[in-house]
Amino acid sequence: MTEDQQADNGLFITLVEQDRSERRRYRIYAGGEEPILFVHEDLLIRYRLLKGQFVDPALLPVIQEEDDRHRAYTLACVYLGAKPRTSKQIEQYLRRKELGESHIAYALQRLETEHYVDDEEYARQFAKQRIRTAQKGSRLVKQELQQRGISRQAAEEAVNAIDAGAELAAAKAAAAKRWRGLKGELPDRKRKLTAFLMRRGFAGDLIREAVRSAAADGIDSDEDAEDGLMLDN
Known part of the structure; x- marks a missing residue:
């Protein structure tokens, strides 16, 4: 040739x-x-x-541009494969891969169109999970959502959708677990428990109810233990 x-x-x-x-x-x-x-x-x-x-040499930049977008999309899909992510988390990941802004924008738009990324649904599921299994309050969960790139409004809506009874149950569970490790007189233990629950993001009314419940159950448990010792003698 x-x-x-x-x-x-x-x-x-x-x-x-x-x-x-x-x-x-x-x-x-x-x-x-x-x-x-x-x-x-x-x-x-x-x-x-x-x-x-x-x-055709004229096609080379066209093909390369398409490949760059394809690469951004496939990398994002792999990143999503491990666990759900927010748009912000995916964007940060792709930037670490040194991809162009237009290619990142393409990948995010395609993922949203295909419903692989849904920040509102992510926020709802994240809020439920953190309160139920991590025993954290809605105030802290809201902060965590915003740190992950969820908008303030979406984070607010997600925590507001949480059942009040579920959050109270989480506060009581966290309080009961913490109470067993606290030392000192009753007022001091209550003060320490209150501070602990505040750091976990629970609201004041939930904290008061959880502290009251933990203290009452703790006192009853102590009395039961003392009665058992007396019966053994």
Whole structure:
């Protein structure tokens, strides 16, 4: 094949080399030492970037741009595979990968369109989980949501949707567990427990009820233990 024929038909692909670290990405060569493209296999197939084929030089920036967007999207999907993420968390992750802002924006928009990312639903599920299993109050949960990039309004709506009874149960459970490790006279133990529950983000009315419940149960338990000792004698 002459240089004139190659120029008329485009760039002649002389080698297609699979990347060793990313098995679904390929380097495309057209006779030189440096690849003319480095793309995902989906684009390799779509544009028929195969050895012995021609590629129009004018298409190279178009293909590269599409690959950059595709790369941002696939990296985001892998990141989402471990656990749900907020838009902000995905954006920060992709920036650490040194991807362009337009490619990050494309990935986020596509993920939202496909309903893989939904910050409002994430906020609702996160709030329920943190209160139920981590025994944290709505005020702290709201802060945690905003730290994860959830808007103030969405965070507010998520914590407001939490059942008051569920949060009170969480406060009581946290208080009862903490009470067993507190030392000192009754007023001092109540003060320490109140401070502990405040740090966990519970509201004042819930704290008062949880402290009252923990102290009452703790006193009853102490009395039961003393009665048992007396019966053993």
